[in-house]
Amino acid sequence: MNLRIVLLAAAAFVVGTVELIVGGILDLITADLHISVSAAGQFITVFSIAFALSAPILMNLTAKVERKTLYLTSLGVFLLSNVMIAFSSSYSLILFARILSAMSGAIIIVLSITLAPRLVSSSHKGRALGIIYMGISGSLVLGVPIGMLIGNTYGWRAPFLLIAGMSALAILGIAVFLKKSPPAKAIPLREQLAxxxxxxxxxxxxxxxxxxxxxxxxxxxxxxxxxxxxxxxxxxxxxxxxxxxxxxxxxxxxxxxxxxxxxxxxxxxxxxxxxxxxxxxxxxxxxxxxxxxxxxxxxxxxxxxxxxxxxxxxxxxxxxxxxxxxxxxxxxxxxxxxxxxxxxxxxxxxxxxxxxxxxxxxxxxxxxxxxxxxxxxxxxxxxxxxxx
The missing domain is CATH 1.20.1250.20 (MFS general substrate transporter like domains)
Structure with missing residues (x-):
């Protein structure tokens, strides 16, 4: 199995975990921040909106940036945003950090999907993409339940610290094993919407x-x-x-x-x-x-x-x-x-x-x-x- 593909899938796994983990620890968040369940649920809402809107826009804005550099930068922002969540007691600041997490996570997911086929021969492109999507879906199987167990044992902030740590490991792995990759031709946003x-x-x-x-x-x-x-x-x-x-x-x-x-x-x-x-x-x-x-x-x-x-x-x-x-x-x-x-x-x-x-x-x-x-x-x- 290609180690570089596994690293990309691992990063996708981390991003997938961050998006929905809030749903499993709502009671812990509401009790600590003294907010309603619906208010805590907006941590999922803002993440998803920011992810959806930023994915096509940011990929077009960064179309000329070398892919490895963009990947490492996005992972760095993703790591920082989750550290902010773990140490903040401000509802507004956590919302802002969730938006940062979503924007950087959107780039990570799209880059993982587009880079994976480049790393293998034409006969293995489908398998490479399959491994990436396994990373995303795997976050549902393991990421969210494990996050819940850690949250219930050490507090709701602990899973975000774990995610930050996993992001640091991903940065190290990508920096060492992933080669520089030139950007592909971007599809203009106007053409996408047309x-x-x-x-x-x-x-x-x-x-x-x-x-x-x-x-x-x-x-x-x-x-x-x-x-x-x-x-x-x-x-x-x-x-x-x-x-x-x-x-x-x-x-x-x-x-x-x-x-x-x-x-x-x-x-x-x-x-x-x-x-x-x-x-x-x-x-x-x-x-x-x-x-x-x-x-x-x-x-x-x-x-x-x-x-x-x-x-x-x-x-x-x-x-x-x-x-x-x-x-x-x-x-x-x-x-x-x-x-x-x-x-x-x-x-x-x-x-x-x-x-x-x-x-x-x-x-x-x-x-x-x-x-x-x-x-x-x-x-x-x-x-x-x-x-x-």
């Missing part, structure tokens, strides 16, 4: 946005949601997150299998419908028993990642001439969905109860289903020779 004039593509992108908005309406506040249903220990809650992560990663493979065997368009409809149904079922599953609820949670988790293979294939098939642009924009769209979901979930908690987050999330997923149906019924711009 591709969204097509209603089929816009509604296709909205599927991801609305799905993740519905998903994060509950998942961003999943810890308080579970604790409102069952009197479980922090250790048991960490186990729930761990199982959630395993199901999420396996869901990516499930989604690919469904897409290959049923076709992209049918897979989109089936997955979105099933996802909505499971979100509505969760409260009823909790009334039966904790274990039935846990099974429902794992199905919910698997479906949340099952959409990605079909979604990305659909975008490439619908707009083959701008496939790379669509995938880049879809990354930003998904993070905007994360931000919207965490914001809406906070509003639901403020206005009613965390018990209603599942219902609101399910309704948003039904809207995603409407967007999928609309997109699928629009005339395709792809060549007739493209197979689904």
């Amino acid at each position: 591709s969204l004039r097509d209603s089929k593509i816009v509604s296709g992108q909205l599927i991801s946005f609305l799905m993740l908005t519905g998903h994060l309406t509950l998942y961003a506040y999943f810890a308080p949601y579970v604790q409102s249903l069952f009197p479980i220990s922090p250790g048991t809650l960490s186990l729930v997150y761990f199982l959630f992560g395993i199901a999420a990663v396996s869901g990516g493979g499930l989604g690919g299998w469904i897409s290959d065997h049923w076709g992209t368009e049918r897979a989109l409809i089936v997955i979105v419908i099933c996802f909505a149904i499971v979100m509505f079922i969760l409260p009823f599953a909790a009334e039966i028993s904790f274990y039935v609820f846990l099974v429902a949670v794992m199905v919910w988790s698997a479906l949340s990642w099952a959409l990605s293979p079909a979604q990305q294939t659909y975008l490439m098939q619908s707009a083959p001439k701008t496939a790379d642009i669509q995938l880049s924009l879809n990354t930003s769209v998904m993070h905007l969905g994360v931000a919207s979901g965490s914001f809406i979930g906070g509003v639901v908690i403020q206005q009613s109860s965390v018990a209603n987050n599942s219902w609101v999330g399910g309704i948003l997923v039904l809207i995603a289903l409407g967007s999928a149906i609309y997109s699928l019924t629009r005339r395709s711009q792809r060549p007739s020779t493209v197979e689904e």
